[in-house]
Amino acid sequence: MHIDTPHLTLHLGRRQMVRLPHSRGARVACRRGAVWITQDEDVNDIVLAPGQVHASATDGLTLIYGLEDAEIDIEESATAV
Numbered sequence: 001m002h003i004d005t006p007h008l009t010l011h012l013g014r015r016q017m018v019r020l021p022h023s024r025g026a027r028v029a030c031r032r033g034a035v036w037i038t039q040d041e042d043v044n045d046i047v048l049a050p051g052q053v054h055a056s057a058t059d060g061l062t063l064i065y066g067l068e069d070a071e072i073d074i075e076e077s078a079t080a081v
Contacts, residue, residue, distance in 0.1 A: 025077025
């Protein structure tokens with residue numbers, strides 16, 4: 001994953017999705033609402049509620065889906081290329 005800022009805050013409406021390609025090390029924090037996260041190469045899905053955080057351990061695509069209106073922070077890993 002490569003974003004031009006080390007920190008990004010996004011609003012996801014219910015049923016909206018964001019795609020993070022090559023997301024190893026990306027950190028997703030849920031500030032409000034609830035999101036569902038699924039990743040290539042990982043059979044476990046994640047649901048985040050406010051205050052919960054998930055860091056991606058795979059290089060594949062990560063999908064973040066708003067289960068309800070949500071606000072998330074995405075931080076790129078300092079070790080990401």
